[in-house]
Amino acid sequence: MPFTTTVSPTPVASTNAETADMNYLLYKQDIARLAAIGVPYYSFSISWTRILPFGNESTPVNQPGLSHYDDVINTCLQYGVTPIVTLQHADPPLNLSLADPAYPNAFLYYAKQVMSHYGDRVQHWVTQNEPNIAFGIYTGTPYSAATNIMMGHAKVYHWYKEVLKGTGTITLKFANNLALPLDSTNPDDVRAASRYQDYILGIMGNAIFLGEQYPAEILNTTNLNLTALTPTQLSYLNGTADFWIAEFGFNPWMEWSKPVVYQLYDLERTLYYQEFLRETLKAIYEDGVNVIGALGWDNDEFSSYYQQYGMQHVNRTNGQFTRSFKRSMFDYVDFFHQFISA
Template identity: 30%
Template sequence: MSNNLLVTILLSVLVYREATAATNRTFPDYFKFGIATASYQVEGAWNEDGKGENIWDHLCHTNPTFVDNGDNGDIACDSYHKYKEDVALLKDLGVDYYRFSLSWSRIIPLGLAGSPVNQAGIDYYKSLIQELGDNGIEPMVTIFHWDLPETLQEFGGFPNPELEEHFAYYARVVFENLGDSVTYWTTFNEPLQTCHQGYSTGTMAPGYKSSGLAEYKCAHTLIKAHAKAYHIYDEEFRPQQQGYVGIVADTTWFEPASDSDADQEAAERALQFNYGWYINAVVNGNYPAVMIERIDERSKQQGFETSRLPKFTEEEIEYIKGTHDYLAINAYTTVYAQAKEETDPTVVSYESDLNVDTFIDESWEQSASSWLRVVPWGLRNLLNWLSKTYNHPEIFVTENGVSDLGGLDDDRRINFYQEYLSNVLEAILDDGVNVTRYTAWSLMDNFEWARGYTEKFGMYSVNFDNPGRPRTPKASASYYAQVIASRCLVDTCE
């Protein structure tokens, strides 16, 4: 990317920094509202009806101190048994679609290509999809959301190139068995977290720490696995099923700390090392140029014979390029990005390869999650950046939400949705960004990974002390239902 184009993109998205009142305009008729969960976070039934062990089962059982309070997802929200009740909640909200994920180990207990399929797992998801259809709710299905079968992790997990074929087998099984009732698919949710937190920082399962090495191998396999699944659908299933396939990536919005060229370049580099790491590949066939150049050069300085960033062959670049029917973004928060002096070239790590300082404005509202500050204008800037960087694609917001510590009167969550959705609508109406879907996170309080049940993102409260796991609507559920029904964020719209 030329410096002139970089400056044009950044200056065009730097104009939205001030908080504004919620807009009184209405969402377009084509715009759809949804809400999301993920299998390990809500299903429970961790070893029932033939389900195999996944990496979160294994980690929680073998290292209970990894998760706050020793929590685990053995029962979670018990959605495996209470899915009809969950669909009734979705019906009350009035959502157009429900984004949920499949458990690989529930469908293929061993995870291995060619290994037996668990019919009980298939039947569970068929029943859930049928219940959604009977209530006029579209399923939006994520094939993988962080819960790799433990058997595959014992073979090395995603850094092992063999995972491409195992995932392809799994994806084909899913398309064959569920595809007649599903129009929208996502292959992977937040691969950045799968690879960076799973194999670099070790803060997510499987908990490995190999920064600047294993995470790049993980991403390489995962991107090729995505492309393989996309082509399987495109060639074998799309003619009959007429569906759409994408991948869900996430990023923080990196706001340049100043108008200096150095800070603007640092912000752009951070975006490319986060979102672009995966999406530049599926759009253009390869990693962002800035990643390739920096990691190649640093690897050379460190004495590696080849770059720590694996290379796609020319054939692979052509195969991966264009493997998306829409672009998706999970977005929550914002930081400022600032240039910094180059780090010691002998240090092998993702952070050193990136080499950007980040900081926050302490006046930004703090959620219950240490990483999540409430910065609504950051989402509008991010949507504009996506649109300009990737040639104005159709964009789905596939996760957006805020955490608290519990309670039914969650006015702060209502304010969050009102302000963030205002910025989505302004991006559509004022900036011409083609956003067509918005997905709130989350339907109900659930297992929040390493934070267990201490942080609450749901519109419905779940009593985890009660074996029945009763759900109770919060004030935000009523607000979101009102927004969906009226397509308006305030009491009266134009």
């Protein structure tokens, strides 16, 4: 059983998080829809416990689980859609804490089953989704798990590159929440913003992308019980990501309470994406940033499925989970056609 099965939306919405949008049964339709509108990539995650029911080496590999994702990946390729696979998206096995010393090797064992099986068809891998915010009161995971999580990621990276001889790219997704000082002339505000960035990005970004120690601000915070990384650990972690994913999000205020026709004509989301993509082009052509792509992305919202953050609307009341493109999907694709050459 994965962790997400036990995370319950509000009672009025659902009793648990088991039924989202029925992609497990409707993936062929979903992939065909992406291809039809001209989206060339499909980013999805694989459920750890669908492959290894108990999460570690003591459990047999679930062949039907492997076969399911075989068909998902093959369907992508059939439609000319490139798959991007995330190994863990907020659903570690319920019996395996992120702080468990057994976690890094268990994650590596799971990754071996997946990457060796699909590696001939998948060239873009993400080890973990938003591990940099997996701590604190909300999740109950201690900050001391940060080293554990990073070592699990690094073990997978080194195995993929050095043992499997994988030729694809591999990274992890950070939640890139940005903090700015309320008053840039106030030293306390500036320090608060810097401290926030240390906790969001520095806690894992320092070691993986820079080969540097945890931020001093974090190490000096009492009661976190976070131990400094050793030189050996820093060397092992450094450079274990082929690129940085800058992940941000947006949802029109109270969109869920509006009539469906309003949700489908989501001008606010269109304007957000267009402005974001314009600034991305500036980063490329004015600042020289090596941007390799941009994906529209939805997320599993833990509080309620009334919120629909993506560029498609799902009807959860008609028994068929009917999908409908929102205006933002058409405008998003049109932006690439207008400004980006293939």
